[in-house]
Amino acid sequence: MADIEQLARDARADLEAATTVADLEAAKIKHLGKSGPLVLLLRNIKDLPPEQRGPVGKGGNIARKELEAFAADKGAQLADAELDVRLRREVVDVSLPPRAMPQGTLHVLTQTRRLLEDIFLGMGYQVIDAPEVESEWYGFTALNTPVGHPARNPSDTFYIEGRDQGAGANDDALILRTQTSTAQLRTMQKSTPPLYVVHPGRVYRRDDIDATHSDMFHQMEALAIHEGLTLADLKGTIEQFLATLFGGRLEVRLRTHFFPFTEPSVEADVQCFSCRGTGDPLPGDEDSERCRVCRGEGWIEIMGAGMVDPNVLGMVEGYDPDKVTGFAFGIGIDRVAMLRHDFPDLRLLFQNDLRFVRQFPGRP
Numbered sequence: 001m002a003d004i005e006q007l008a009r010d011a012r013a014d015l016e017a018a019t020t021v022a023d024l025e026a027a028k029i030k031h032l033g034k035s036g037p038l039v040l041l042l043r044n045i046k047d048l049p050p051e052q053r054g055p056v057g058k059g060g061n062i063a064r065k066e067l068e069a070f071a072a073d074k075g076a077q078l079a080d081a082e083l084d085v086r087l088r089r090e091v092v093d094v095s096l097p098p099r100a101m102p103q104g105t106l107h108v109l110t111q112t113r114r115l116l117e118d119i120f121l122g123m124g125y126q127v128i129d130a131p132e133v134e135s136e137w138y139g140f141t142a143l144n145t146p147v148g149h150p151a152r153n154p155s156d157t158f159y160i161e162g163r164d165q166g167a168g169a170n171d172d173a174l175i176l177r178t179q180t181s182t183a184q185l186r187t188m189q190k191s192t193p194p195l196y197v198v199h200p201g202r203v204y205r206r207d208d209i210d211a212t213h214s215d216m217f218h219q220m221e222a223l224a225i226h227e228g229l230t231l232a233d234l235k236g237t238i239e240q241f242l243a244t245l246f247g248g249r250l251e252v253r254l255r256t257h258f259f260p261f262t263e264p265s266v267e268a269d270v271q272c273f274s275c276r277g278t279g280d281p282l283p284g285d286e287d288s289e290r291c292r293v294c295r296g297e298g299w300i301e302i303m304g305a306g307m308v309d310p311n312v313l314g315m316v317e318g319y320d321p322d323k324v325t326g327f328a329f330g331i332g333i334d335r336v337a338m339l340r341h342d343f344p345d346l347r348l349l350f351q352n353d354l355r356f357v358r359q360f361p362g363r364p
């Protein structure tokens with residue numbers, strides 16, 4: 001019996017000494033577990049002299065129950081206390097301002113495209129979309145560039161499918177479009193005049209890549225078709241557009257040029273927005289003898305343009321070349337971005353070097 005009391009006292013002392021749930025668990029296993037002394041004593045009760053078996057069994061069981069009840073109580077208290085500590089430590093302060101999420105910026109090309117779209121929306125134009133992978137028909141034939149025309153030379157674009165090696169022309173072949181003018185016929189087929197649309201997008205050309213050339217770049221096509229449109233309307237529209245873009249009225253000069261799908265065709269130059277046409281360097285720029293933007297020319301070539309060729313109008317039902325006329329022009333979006341932000345190399349636009357991209361913090 002003394003044995004049981006001693007075992008119970010030892011067990012109780014260890015259980016009481018425990019200050020954590022883990023300590024308590026260890027003490028429980030040591031004293032009350034399957035191979036603990038009390039359990040062993042009870043299990044081996046049959047080896048005791050018969051007269052001791054009753055009292056030891058009874059005393060042992062009482063002691064065991066008491067100790068277990070004590071351990072359970074204490075365990076609950078310790079667990080509560082530990083939970084308290086954890087709740088206090090892991091408290092979430094919802095009143096703290098959130099950590100700032102890194103915010104991206106729009107690419108300078110996207111910003112430029114949207115600016116151009118905005119200007120034309122303000123002039124009553126609609127923004128439309130058209131495929132980049134285009135058939136040779138929309139790419140060439142529909143643009144008054146029939147089979148055998150030098151501009152159809154297969155070497156001047158990328159073929160996706162169906163390149164005709166022999167004749168060098170196949171209306172169903174799929175190409176990467178070389179210009180956004182390929183949207184002209186698609187747009188005309190979808191609606192009748194009056195039509196005022198702009199179409200921004202990527203174009204592809206087999207070209208050497210240098211500071212001002214890339215085999216992929218961006219254009220924005222404008223197409224207007226209405227009764228009575230003349231070259232004067234084309235020039236006025238270009239002037240209005242450029243005045244909004246560069247923030248002030250600038251002279252526009254039209255030079256004759258050739259495009260298969262416009263007649264007459266022109267290239268439009270705008271008076272240099274930096275030197276205002278003088279060709280002189282900016283005041284204080286002693287390192288340069290001429291204007292850096294126009295290289296002393298006084299003019300900047302800005303777009304190809306022209307009056308829509310009657311042959312093109314005649315391709316689509318509902319467009320009577322005797323009734324309606326139209327004009328079209330195509331602007332290089334990349335070039336506008338370079339001019340507006342004054343950076344010297346087109347390739348910067350496509351390298352996604354963050355040191356460059358971050359200089360144009362346009363928000364979505």
Ligand code: PHE
Binds near residue numbers: 179180303304305329
């Ligand atoms: N598509 C022509 C080019 O890429 C530009 C252009 C557009 C010319 C519309 C006339 C009319 O050079």
